Amino acid sequence: MTVQQPIPVPPPDEAPAAPAEAAARVTPMMEQYLEIKAAHQGLLLFYRMGDFYELFFEDAEIASKTLGIVLTKRGKHQGADIPMCGVPVERSEDYLHRLISAGHRVAVCEQTEDPAAAKARGNKSVVRRGVVRLVTPGTLTEDTLLDARANNYLLAIARARASGGGDRFGLAWIDISTAEFMVTECSSGELAATLARINPNEAIVTDALFNDSELGQTLRELPAVTPLTRDVFDGATAEKRLCDYFAVATMDGLAQLTRLEATAAAAAVTYVDRTQVGKHPPLSPPAREASGATMAIDPATRANLELTRTLAGERRGSLLDAIDCTVTSAGSRLLAQRLAAPLTDAPAIARRLDAVSTFVADSAAREDIRSILRGAPDMSRALARLSVGRGGPRDLAGIRDGIIAADQVLTRLSELDQPPQEIAAVMAALQRPSRQLAAEFASALDEQLPLIKRDGGFVRQGYEPALDEARNLRDASRLVVASMQARYADATSVKGLKIRHNNVLGYFVEVTAQHGDKLMSAPLNATFIHRQTLAGQVRFTTSELGEIEAKIANAGDRALGLELEIFERLSAKAMAISDDLRAAAHAFALLDVATSLAKLAVDDNYVRPEVDDSLGFAIEAGRHPVVEQALKRNGEPFIANACDLSPAPGQKSGQLWLLTGPNMAGKSTFLRQNALIALLAQIGSFVPATRARIGIVDRLFSRVGAADDLARGRSTFMVEMVETAAILNQAGERSLVILDEIGRGTATFDGLSIAWAAIEHLHESNRCRTLFATHYHELTALSAKLPRMFNATVRVKEWQGNVVFLHEVLPGSADRSYGIQVAKLAGLPPAVITRAKSVLSKLEAQDRGQTARALVDDLPLFAVPSRAAAEAAPPSEAELLMEAVKALHPDEMSPREALDALYALKAKLPKQ
Numbered sequence: 066m067t068v069q070q071p072i073p074v075p076p077p078d079e080a081p082a083a084p085a086e087a088a089a090r091v092t093p094m095m096e097q098y099l100e101i102k103a104a105h106q107g108l109l110l111f112y113r114m115g116d117f118y119e120l121f122f123e124d125a126e127i128a129s130k131t132l133g134i135v136l137t138k139r140g141k142h143q144g145a146d147i148p149m150c151g152v153p154v155e156r157s158e159d160y161l162h163r164l165i166s167a168g169h170r171v172a173v174c175e176q177t178e179d180p181a182a183a184k185a186r187g188n189k190s191v192v193r194r195g196v197v198r199l200v201t202p203g204t205l206t207e208d209t210l211l212d213a214r215a216n217n218y219l220l221a222i223a224r225a226r227a228s229g230g231g232d233r234f235g236l237a238w239i240d241i242s243t244a245e246f247m248v249t250e251c252s253s254g255e256l257a258a259t260l261a262r263i264n265p266n267e268a269i270v271t272d273a274l275f276n277d278s279e280l281g282q283t284l285r286e287l288p289a290v291t292p293l294t295r296d297v298f299d300g301a302t303a304e305k306r307l308c309d310y311f312a313v314a315t316m317d318g319l320a321q322l323t324r325l326e327a328t329a330a331a332a333a334v335t336y337v338d339r340t341q342v343g344k345h346p347p348l349s350p351p352a353r354e355a356s357g358a359t360m361a362i363d364p365a366t367r368a369n370l371e372l373t374r375t376l377a378g379e380r381r382g383s384l385l386d387a388i389d390c391t392v393t394s395a396g397s398r399l400l401a402q403r404l405a406a407p408l409t410d411a412p413a414i415a416r417r418l419d420a421v422s423t424f425v426a427d428s429a430a431r432e433d434i435r436s437i438l439r440g441a442p443d444m445s446r447a448l449a450r451l452s453v454g455r456g457g458p459r460d461l462a463g464i465r466d467g468i469i470a471a472d473q474v475l476t477r478l479s480e481l482d483q484p485p486q487e488i489a490a491v492m493a494a495l496q497r498p499s500r501q502l503a504a505e506f507a508s509a510l511d512e513q514l515p516l517i518k519r520d521g522g523f524v525r526q527g528y529e530p531a532l533d534e535a536r537n538l539r540d541a542s543r544l545v546v547a548s549m550q551a552r553y554a555d556a557t558s559v560k561g562l563k564i565r566h567n568n569v570l571g572y573f574v575e576v577t578a579q580h581g582d583k584l585m586s587a588p589l590n591a592t593f594i595h596r597q598t599l600a601g602q603v604r605f606t607t608s609e610l611g612e613i614e615a616k617i618a619n620a621g622d623r624a625l626g627l628e629l630e631i632f633e634r635l636s637a638k639a640m641a642i643s644d645d646l647r648a649a650a651h652a653f654a655l656l657d658v659a660t661s662l663a664k665l666a667v668d669d670n671y672v673r674p675e676v677d678d679s680l681g682f683a684i685e686a687g688r689h690p691v692v693e694q695a696l697k698r699n700g701e702p703f704i705a706n707a708c709d710l711s712p713a714p715g716q717k718s719g720q721l722w723l724l725t726g727p728n729m730a731g732k733s734t735f736l737r738q739n740a741l742i743a744l745l746a747q748i749g750s751f752v753p754a755t756r757a758r759i760g761i762v763d764r765l766f767s768r769v770g771a772a773d774d775l776a777r778g779r780s781t782f783m784v785e786m787v788e789t790a791a792i793l794n795q796a797g798e799r800s801l802v803i804l805d806e807i808g809r810g811t812a813t814f815d816g817l818s819i820a821w822a823a824i825e826h827l828h829e830s831n832r833c834r835t836l837f838a839t840h841y842h843e844l845t846a847l848s849a850k851l852p853r854m855f856n857a858t859v860r861v862k863e864w865q866g867n868v869v870f871l872h873e874v875l876p877g878s879a880d881r882s883y884g885i886q887v888a889k890l891a892g893l894p895p896a897v898i899t900r901a902k903s904v905l906s907k908l909e910a911q912d913r914g915q916t917a918r919a920l921v922d923d924l925p926l927f928a929v930p931s932r933a934a935a936e937a938a939p940p941s942e943a944e945l946l947m948e949a950v951k952a953l954h955p956d957e958m959s960p961r962e963a964l965d966a967l968y969a970l971k972a973k974l975p976k977q
């Protein structure tokens with residue numbers, strides 16, 4: 066997390082006073098600098114001087130270090146050198162990007178008048194300057210500063226302290242680059258999961274919240290947190306500020322927000338206003354997200370399941386990377402959003418699945434639409450740039466091409482037989498933008514477009530007569546220059562005479578040094594006025610050239626001025642229908658996601674899941690979407706496995722699977738694949754299985770007992786226990802929990818007992834669907850007394866002393882871990898392997914005896930007074946007991962042998 070200083074923003078009309086003592090000693094320019102800097106503390110000040118943004122004092126030191134640019138000095142302040150560094154304006158975006166990525170915020174200060182105007186005011190006048198924008202991580206709009214495939218959210222967090230504890234939080238998040246605006250409310254227990262889902266690039270909070278020790282940990286997870294003064298989070302003025310932003314008289318037309326949501330929403334728009342300084346980026350009205358509408362997934366689970374990044378921090382290898390076949394940036398962003406927030410509403414999921422099914426069934430439509438979308442522009446980001454005055458001609462072209470693509474897509478979609486609801490909505494949205502606008506843009510814009518509007522030359526010839534006239538004049542004058550050059554060369558008999566142009570001299574005549582004297586002597590000196598002598602050339606001007614120069618400059622300026630006017634006019638037309646354009650842009654994204662998920666389903670052989678409100682969970686031949694792709698690249702098959710956690714009343718069924726198996730057998734893969742299948746189903750995707758029936762999962766938990774967090778000062782085991790505690794405290798019967806080797810991070814018996822007690826708790830109290838992988842084979846005995854627990858194991862076979870992994874999950878339990886065989890595969894020296902084997906056999910003998918005694922004490926059988934009574938026990942109970950005993954003895958034995966063994970064991974125990 067980046068710690069930021071509060072931004073003290075003065076009331077708009079009141080300019081901050083310059084420090085009196087500084088004013089006494091500093092140059093007028095430095096005085097201006099200090100004044101602007103004082104109003105923007107906590108931000109690096111980019112102070113425009115000619116073609117550079119200069120940074121001074123500490124800002125210069127920070128920037129030179131972060132950007133690796135030279136630190137120089139400029140004059141003195143209070144007797145000391147002023148450190149300075151600068152970045153060229155034309156490459157400033159790159160530098161901005163690096164500063165923002167490093168967690169800094171920047172105030173961009175421009176010259177707001179012509180230097181000539183300053184001069185006219187008096188000799189000592191400094192060019193007026195003003196901050197035109199604050200660049201912060203959450204308020205970016207430039208393509209170069211943004212990741213095209215990810216949303217860039219600014220999040221405001223407002224808190225209400227309830228008297229009896231149990232704080233509530235209002236959250237509002239905005240992506241200025243797409244105009245999205247969402248709000249929700251949550252409890253403190255839900256905060257971490259909600260923040261992880263939104264995944265903001267910058268959060269704003271009050272100073273008090275920023276310094277709150279309880280929240281510190283949660284806030285530290287965020288990339289940048291900016292504390293602001295309390296007035297920004299003032300609930301009393303929130304509604305008015307929102308109404309002002311949306312230019313409405315009352316909130317009636319907007320979604321009904323709770324007071325906390327409105328407070329957060331108002332803080333967010335206030336910050337947007339402040340950072341954009343006078344610009345007012347249009348935002349969609351805040352949409353309210355109902356609590357519980359999405360699957361709760363806490364940060365540890367997201368990290369652990371590698372949803373958008375691998376544990377090593379890479380996108381490649383994550384679930385998102387494996388399923389992302391989108392062809393547009395907006396589609397990719399929407400897919401990432403959906404993956405972050407799987408739905409909990411079965412009918413809404415079904416609507417998404419219907420759209421995917423349509424394109425699974427109709428591959429021609431799918432491919433046609435994908436090829437149109439591939440060329441479609443990112444309209445929402447183009448609109449955002451235009452709205453804050455940072456758009457260029459290519460953004461206008463983007464809108465033109467977007468509307469044209471909308472027509473093409475519509476034509477193709479109208480060939481579908483009975484399009485499902487989601488596609489019908491897409492079609493309605495694509496009809497909205499005015500076709501006339503596209504036609505006008507097409508007639509206005511040239512084929513080749515410059516990147517920035519000030520370069521000019523983007524309006525098509527013939528679009529506006531006045532522009533054509535100005536351009537003709539400018540071009541004709543250029544021709545005049547060419548003919549003048551020929552004439553001068555003739556008149557002077559200097560063949561190599563050239564007319565050139567630069568910004569200092571304007572147009573000038575240039576001859577080589579040997580001809581210089583000739584032009585400087587009579588009679589030619591009457592025409593050619595000497596301007597400059599360089600090493601090899603001499604430069605002259607003529608009065609005729611001066612006149613033509615003025616004409617060209619005027620015509621050029623006029624042409625550019627007209628083009629800029631046309632740009633603003635077209636831009637205003639686009640803004641006038643920005644809601645329609647944004648609806649169409651969203652429709653493209655929806656279609657991209659639906660067709661890409663359909664392509665994934667077809668290419669990787671996925672099936673449509675059945676999602677309902679039951680507590681069922683039955684997957685047939687399930688696969689891990691990421692591991693399967695990785696194996697496929699190497700030409701290796703993935704072994705599919707079933708998993709059934711559905712409740713089966715009246716029967717022993719396995720809502721809690723205990724999975725044992727050797728190292729490297731595929732336990733973790735199996736656990737994760739089931740969680741990922743549930744998640745994919747609930748985002749409305751087909752899933753890697755031959756059949757999947759899933760009762761809505763409201764919370765997903767995934768833990769591995771090995772991740773440590775030394776950076777936060779917690780040991781491996783502490784992290785594991787904190788996370789396990791969260792699950793045992795929070796999981797309910799709709800949750801899906803996967804626990805991988807919990808208890809591994811401590812001494813064997815401590816770990817075993819914790820795992821033992823955790824399983825009992827999950828089974829009895831949480832009653833959630835659970836997959837629990839372990840190397841503690843002793844735990845399998847628990848199935849004897851927990852009716853909804855089921856033992857499963859991953860099969861391996863031994864061949865010539867080596868272990869062969871079959872990756873098949875079957876009922877039963879593993880007899881051993883084959884840890885030594887795996888160590889041998891990994892290349893441990895043979896002597897170590899041999900010694901380990903001998904130590905293991907001794908330990909096993911000792912351990913089995915000890916564990917058996919401990920477990921036997923815990924089994925109800927030992928309350929049975931005699932063997933005769935045990936034999937007379939009801940068969941089901943007897944069977945359970947047999948199972949428990951078998952679990953203690955790896956070798957196959959008949960029920961009778963097991964009972965014999967049990968009593969033999971009991972006889973050995975000390976008498977009570």
Ligand SMILES: Nc1ncnc2c1ncn2[C@@H]1O[C@H](COP(=O)(O)OP(=O)(O)OP(=O)(O)O)[C@@H](O)[C@H]1O
Pocket residue numbers: 692696702703704705726727728729730731732733734735872
């Ligand atoms: N179903 C499968 N089909 C094919 N290969 C698989 C399958 N499951 C796992 N694998 C392969 O086996 C490797 C090990 O799997 P995994 O990490 O799940 O084992 P594990 O049992 O959890 O091991 P450990 O107990 O050592 O953590 C995977 O990287 C993958 O390449």
